Amino acid sequence: MKKKILFTLLSILLPLGIRAQEAHWQCDEHDFQYDKTIYVSLELEDQRITDLSNYDIAAFCGNECRGFVDVKKNEILDTPSGQVAILRVRTNNLSASEIITFKVYDKTEEEEINVANTKITFSDETAVGSGSSPFKLDITIRYTPGDTNDDGEIDLTDASLVFRYYTEFDEDIEAMTEAGLVYNIQAADVNGDGEIDLTDASLIFRYYTEFDEDVDAMNEAGLTVLIPSK
Ligand SMILES: [Ca+2]
Ligand SMILES: [Ca+2]
Numbered sequence: 001m002k003k004k005i006l007f008t009l010l011s012i013l014l015p016l017g018i019r020a021q022e023a024h025w026q027c028d029e030h031d032f033q034y035d036k037t038i039y040v041s042l043e044l045e046d047q048r049i050t051d052l053s054n055y056d057i058a059a060f061c062g063n064e065c066r067g068f069v070d071v072k073k074n075e076i077l078d079t080p081s082g083q084v085a086i087l088r089v090r091t092n093n094l095s096a097s098e099i100i101t102f103k104v105y106d107k108t109e110e111e112e113i114n115v116a117n118t119k120i121t122f123s124d125e126t127a128v129g130s131g132s133s134p135f136k137l138d139i140t141i142r143y144t145p146g147d148t149n150d151d152g153e154i155d156l157t158d159a160s161l162v163f164r165y166y167t168e169f170d171e172d173i174e175a176m177t178e179a180g181l182v183y184n185i186q187a188a189d190v191n192g193d194g195e196i197d198l199t200d201a202s203l204i205f206r207y208y209t210e211f212d213e214d215v216d217a218m219n220e221a222g223l224t225v226l227i228p229s230k
Pocket of ligand 1: 146147148149150151152153154155157158
């Protein structure tokens with residue numbers, strides 16, 4: 001009887017132990033045919049983060065996870081200048097260039113950090129970066145796509161700032177700052193296509209009005225938005 005209780009306890013506890021090690025993001029590699037390896041290092045305030053154990057790193061295309069650093073598969077390299085993550089970004093479209101967004105999860109702060117976008121051409125088979133010269137992701141600046149004035153809300157002010165950046169201020173951030181406006185340009189490219197233009201202003205506007213802050217509904221409608229779901 002004791003054995004049975006022990007076995008039952010173990011069968012409950014073991015999966016919990018395994019789950020505890022799982023990355024913040026998951027994606028099924030079997031859904032994709034091709035991949036490209038990116039060697040990634042993290043930086044905070046111009047300092048290399050040498051120990052990556054407190055962070056999960058993943059790649060996204062729109063809101064779709066395209067790969068994450070899996071510690072269970074030993075996808076962390078120890079190098080003399082610090083740890084480097086091996087991030088395999090996946091695709092089914094070898095001929096296209098895709099905008100890939102990197103996200104980092106800070107396990108201590110329990111916070112998702114949007115880091116950077118980069119355009120990736122998958123047909124070119126060479127890896128991005130290397131163990132000795134990794135692709136640097138700087139997690140110093142934290143922002144939420146769509147919240148262009150960093151006030152914690154995504155609303156018409158944000159849409160208006162993107163619109164004014166593109167029209168009134170002719171893409172001049174300094175002029176906007178001089179005019180007393182807070183404008184976080186990193187948050188402005190809400191569809192992740194690498195451009196900040198009227199499409200982004202329109203997407204934020206539609207998020208707030210037409211779609212009633214429902215990102216999933218926007219994606220179902222075929223619109224790509226990087227604004228996090230509520
Ligand atoms: Ca805002
Ligand atoms: Ca854009």
